[in-house]
Amino acid sequence: MITKRPRGTNDLLPAQTSRWQWVEEMVRKTSSSYGYQEIRTPMFEHTELFERGIGEATDIVEKEMYTFSDRGDRSITLRPEGTAPVVRAFLENKLYAQPLPAKLFYMGPMFRYERPQAGRYRQHTQFGVEALGSADPALDLEMITLPISVYQACGLEGFSVNINSIGCPQCRPAYREVLLQALRSVEDELCGSCRSRMERNPLRVLDCKVPNCRAATANVPAMVESLCGDCGDHFSVLTTLLDRLDIAYVNNPRLVRGFDYYTKTVFELTVPSLGAQDAVGGGGRYDGLVEECGGPSLPGVGFAVGIERLLLALEQQGNQDFPQSRLDGFVVHFGGATKSEAVALVHELRRSGLQIEMDYQDRSLKAQMKAANRLGVRWVAILGGDEWERRVLNVRWMDEGSASEVSLDRAAEVLLRAKEEQD
RNA sequence: GUGGGUAUAGCUCAGUAGGUUAGAGCGCCAGGUUGUGGCCCUGGAGGCCGCCGGUUCAAAUCCGGUUACUCACCCCA
Numbered sequence: 353m354i355t356k357r358p359r360g361t362n363d364l365l366p367a368q369t370s371r372w373q374w375v376e377e378m379v380r381k382t383s384s385s386y387g388y389q390e391i392r393t394p395m396f397e398h399t400e401l402f403e404r405g406i407g408e409a410t411d412i413v414e415k416e417m418y419t420f421s422d423r424g425d426r427s428i429t430l431r432p433e434g435t436a437p438v439v440r441a442f443l444e445n446k447l448y449a450q451p452l453p454a455k456l457f458y459m460g461p462m463f464r465y466e467r468p469q470a471g472r473y474r475q476h477t478q479f480g481v482e483a484l485g486s487a488d489p490a491l492d493l494e495m496i497t498l499p500i501s502v503y504q505a506c507g508l509e510g511f512s513v514n515i516n517s518i519g520c521p522q523c524r525p526a527y528r529e530v531l532l533q534a535l536r537s538v539e540d541e542l543c544g545s546c547r548s549r550m551e552r553n554p555l556r557v558l559d560c561k562v563p564n565c566r567a568a569t570a571n572v573p574a575m576v577e578s579l580c581g582d583c584g585d586h587f588s589v590l591t592t593l594l595d596r597l598d599i600a601y602v603n604n605p606r607l608v609r610g611f612d613y614y615t616k617t618v619f620e621l622t623v624p625s626l627g628a629q630d631a632v633g634g635g636g637r638y639d640g641l642v643e644e645c646g647g648p649s650l651p652g653v654g655f656a657v658g659i660e661r662l663l664l665a666l667e668q669q670g671n672q673d674f675p676q677s678r679l680d681g682f683v684v685h686f687g688g689a690t691k692s693e694a695v696a697l698v699h700e701l702r703r704s705g706l707q708i709e710m711d712y713q714d715r716s717l718k719a720q721m722k723a724a725n726r727l728g729v730r731w732v733a734i735l736g737g738d739e740w741e742r743r744v745l746n747v748r749w750m751d752e753g754s755a756s757e758v759s760l761d762r763a764a765e766v767l768l769r770a771k772e773e774q775d
Numbered sequence: 776g777u778g779g780g781u782a783u784a785g786c787u788c789a790g791u792a793g794g795u796u797a798g799a800g801c802g803c804c805a806g807g808u809u810g811u812g813g814c815c816c817u818g819g820a821g822g823c824c825g826c827c828g829g830u831u832c833a834a835a836u837c838c839g840g841u842u843a844c845u846c847a848c849c850c851c852a
Contacts, residue, residue: 411849750812
């Protein structure tokens with residue numbers, strides 16, 4: 353059906369776009385105050401970038417990508433996430449030759465072929481930040497404090513911060529063995545999917561939500577206890593910094609993220625009241641990704657925030673902080689001769705900087721007044737034959753219910769001043 | 776991909792012992808006031824009862840299938 357949007361997509365109607373624009377403004381302001389600059393990459397990339405970058409064995413690559421062949425027989429994929437494309441652009445444009453770290457942010461649609469549910473869509477919008485070329489834990493810290501600053505700028509309440517470290521290629525294999533051994537001893541208490549996960553990616557068993565699995569794995573050793581010296585130091589510097597800034601967080605040894613490229617720090621920001629899909633932001637460090645993508649051996653760290661989920665949480669909390677735009681005035685005419693005069697007046701008022709609306713259907717005075725009332729204008733200027741002859745406007749101030757006459761020649765000036773006085 | 780719920784007017788929803796022209800509130804349009812909004816009153820427009828098939832003299836209502844929406848699983852923003 354041509355009047356039906358594809359599953360998992362959304363139309364943003366005028367009633368919602370002012371809130372969106374306001375959130376986008378908070379995102380841009382906050383990002384630049386942290387020294388990040390916007391980068392815009394294509395909405396599609398060569399499929400290989402995501403296969404290599406995110407990892408062949410991840411859910412995204414295995415079953416969630418919008419992949420198709422273009423007319424030149426190239427395999428193309430609508431981007432399912434933002435980090436790999438940013439890394440690609442960083443390498444292609446040789447940004448590593450400029451002062452490091454490169455501090456970049458992006459905002460735009462991402463695509464994943466999933467069954468939609470509350471807070472999950474096939475096209476959704478992510479705001480993300482990447483810092484490339486430095487291993488400093490102070491940047492890991494920024495990846496947590498920056499989204500928090502965005503939330504606070506938007507007035508979001510009730511979110512919590514979970515952090516963990518999943519080590520690096522030096523220490524993770526050893527932990528994997530330790531974990532696997534511990535899991536084997538409780539294997540028959542685990543659910544079916546956990547048993548199959550054990551061999552492929554035992555870390556995933558840790559974030560299974562099945563109560564029995566959680567109970568069975570309650571006492572398995574945590575990754576943080578097996579970190580190598582470098583990873584351990586990195587993590588403790590980060591937690592020290594978080595404490596120093598009085599950022600409340602939860603050490604969550606079960607936090608494991610679904611992308612292969614993460615190393616060391618991983619974190620998630622959640623709003624529990626959102627329901628099943630409660631992560632409004634998440635990210636981590638990816639010290640091997642740049643090299644994996646064919647670039648120099650440079651570390652990186654980043655995060656992404658789901659704008660739809662943020663908006664969902666704000667609406668749920670009844671947040672009305674965004675500016676509601678209000679039309680200044682409505683020009684009423686009586687059709688016939690006054691119509692063209694009204695059109696000219698509307699044009700002049702708009703050019704003077706006022707937001708003006710009028711009737712386009714030659715409706716009755718009453719209907720026009722009603723329409724103006726619904727639009728919520730400050731005033732209605734009536735231009736009938738009577739007024740036109742006397743070169744005046746009959747201005748009705750809608751909030752007060754009062755009326756006054758304004759000379760037609762000075763209308764723009766007077767109405768503009770009235771607006772400035774009210775603001 | 777799997778499971779549950781739902782599908783009647785623009786919106787929110789009534790409407791099953793199957794039975795004339797399928798209803799309400801809100802919204803929209805018009806009139807009540809041939810030049811003054813909100814409140815009130817009156818009238819009007821607007822429905823393939825998701826779609827296909829079956830049962831029946833008769834289906835919005837019962838049965839089967841299908842599609843869409845929705846919530847959840849998996850996983851993620």
